[in-house]
Amino acid sequence: MRRIQYHRYGGPEVLRLEEWQPPRPGPGQVLVRVRAAGVNPMDIGIRHGRLKSLTGRKFPRGLGHDFSGVVEAVGDGVTRLRPGDEVLGVTSLKAAGAFADMVVAEETDVVHKPANLSWEQAATLGIAGGTAYQGLKRAELQSGQAVFVAGVLGAVGRSAAQIALAAGATVSGSCRESAWQDAHDLGVSPAVGFDFDAQKLRGRFDIVFDTAGKLPIATSRTLLKPGGRIIDIVPTPAKFVRSALSRSYQVVIGKANLQDVEEIARLAKDGVLRPLISQTVPLDKAIPALTELERNRAPGTGKLVFTMMSES
Numbered sequence: 001m002r003r004i005q006y007h008r009y010g011g012p013e014v015l016r017l018e019e020w021q022p023p024r025p026g027p028g029q030v031l032v033r034v035r036a037a038g039v040n041p042m043d044i045g046i047r048h049g050r051l052k053s054l055t056g057r058k059f060p061r062g063l064g065h066d067f068s069g070v071v072e073a074v075g076d077g078v079t080r081l082r083p084g085d086e087v088l089g090v091t092s093l094k095a096a097g098a099f100a101d102m103v104v105a106e107e108t109d110v111v112h113k114p115a116n117l118s119w120e121q122a123a124t125l126g127i128a129g130g131t132a133y134q135g136l137k138r139a140e141l142q143s144g145q146a147v148f149v150a151g152v153l154g155a156v157g158r159s160a161a162q163i164a165l166a167a168g169a170t171v172s173g174s175c176r177e178s179a180w181q182d183a184h185d186l187g188v189s190p191a192v193g194f195d196f197d198a199q200k201l202r203g204r205f206d207i208v209f210d211t212a213g214k215l216p217i218a219t220s221r222t223l224l225k226p227g228g229r230i231i232d233i234v235p236t237p238a239k240f241v242r243s244a245l246s247r248s249y250q251v252v253i254g255k256a257n258l259q260d261v262e263e264i265a266r267l268a269k270d271g272v273l274r275p276l277i278s279q280t281v282p283l284d285k286a287i288p289a290l291t292e293l294e295r296n297r298a299p300g301t302g303k304l305v306f307t308m309m310s311e312s
C-alpha cells in the first residue's frame with residue numbers, strides 16, 4: 001500500500017510517497033480503501049509542524065484528513081459499518097493519513113456516502129463543510145438572520161454561505177473584486193472586497209463568520225447588530241483568550257462527530273453543499289501538486305483532490 005508520509009516536520013520537500021503497511025483497525029475503528037482525498041490548508045500547516053503540540057513527534061506521519069472510499073475491515077464493536085460500504089469521513093487531527101491507498105478512522109467520523117455524490121465530491125466535505133456547519137451552529141443561526149462571511153468563496157466560506165442560505169438567512173461576504181460575480185451566483189449580496197468599508201455595513205449582521213481569520217475585531221464588531229455573534233476559525237493564543245472571555249466572539253475548532261458528519265452528508269446529498277473542485281490528480285502525482293499549491297496557490301480556484309486506484 002502507498003501512503004504520502006514524512007519523517008520530520010518541514011516544507012513540501014519532506015514529503016515522500018512510500019510503501020506502508022496499514023494497521024488492523026482497533027476497537028471502534030474502520031479501515032477504508034481510499035478512493036479520493038481532499039486537501040485542506042491545515043494539511044500544510046500540520047506538515048510544517050505548526051500544531052506539533054497536538055500532532056506530536058512520532059514519525060513517519062501520514063498527511064490528509066478528508067477522504068471517501070470503501071470500508072475494507074472494521075474493528076471490534078463496529079456495527080454501523082461493514083466491509084464493502086461506500087463511505088466518506090475524516091481522520092482525527094493527530095492520526096491524519098488520508099493521502100494513501102488505505103486509511104484508519106474512528107467509526108464515529110465515517111458515514112455512508114450519498115449515492116449521488118462522486119468520490120471526489122464526497123472527499124471534500126468533512127473538514128470545510130463540518131467547520132462551516134459547526135461554526136453556524138455555535139452562532140445559533142436562525143432563519144431570517146443576516147450573515148456576513150469573510151472569505152466567502154473559500155472552502156469553508158462557500159460552505160457557510162450555502163448552509164446559511166438554505167437555512168433561510170441572507171448572506172453577504174467578502175472576496176476578491178474580480179470574483180464578485182461568483183459570489184452573486186452563490187446568492188451572496190452584497191459582495192465586497194477584502195478591504196471593504198465596514199462603516200457602510202454598520203450594524204447589519206446577526207453573525208459575522210471570519211473564515212480567513214483576518215478581520216480586525218473592531219471591524220467585526222462594527223458589522224454586528226446588538227447581541228450578534230462573531231465566529232473565527234483561525235485561532236491564535238490571543239484569540240483563544242478573547243474567546244474564553246466573550247460570549248459574542250467565539251473561536252471554533254471543527255471536531256467531527258457522527259451527528260454532524262451525517263448532517264453534512266445529507267446537506268450534500270440534497271444539493272445544499274456543492275463543493276468546488278479545481279483539480280483532480282492521481283496519488284502518484286500528489287506531491288508535485290501539493291508543492292505547486294503551496295508555492296503558487298491561485299486565488300479562488302476550489303479544492304485539490306487526489307484519487308486512488310479503483311480496484312485490487
Ligand SMILES: NC(=O)c1ccc[n+]([C@@H]2O[C@H](COP(=O)([O-])OP(=O)(O)OC[C@H]3O[C@@H](n4cnc5c(N)ncnc54)[C@H](OP(=O)(O)O)[C@@H]3O)[C@@H](O)[C@H]2O)c1
Pocket residue numbers: 040041042127128131150151152153154155156157174175176194211212213214233234235252253254255298299300301
Ligand atoms: N478551525 C478549524 O477547525 C478550521 C477548519 C478548516 C479550516 N480552517 C482554517 O480556515 C481558513 C480557511 O480555510 P479554507 O479551507 O476555507 O481555505 P481556502 O479554501 O483556501 O479559502 C480561504 C479564503 O480566504 C480568502 N481570503 C484571502 N485573503 C483574505 C482576506 N484578507 N480577507 C478575507 N478572505 C480572504 C481567499 O480568497 P482568494 O482565494 O481570492 O485568495 C479564500 O477564498 C484556513 O486558515 C484554514 O486553516 C480552520
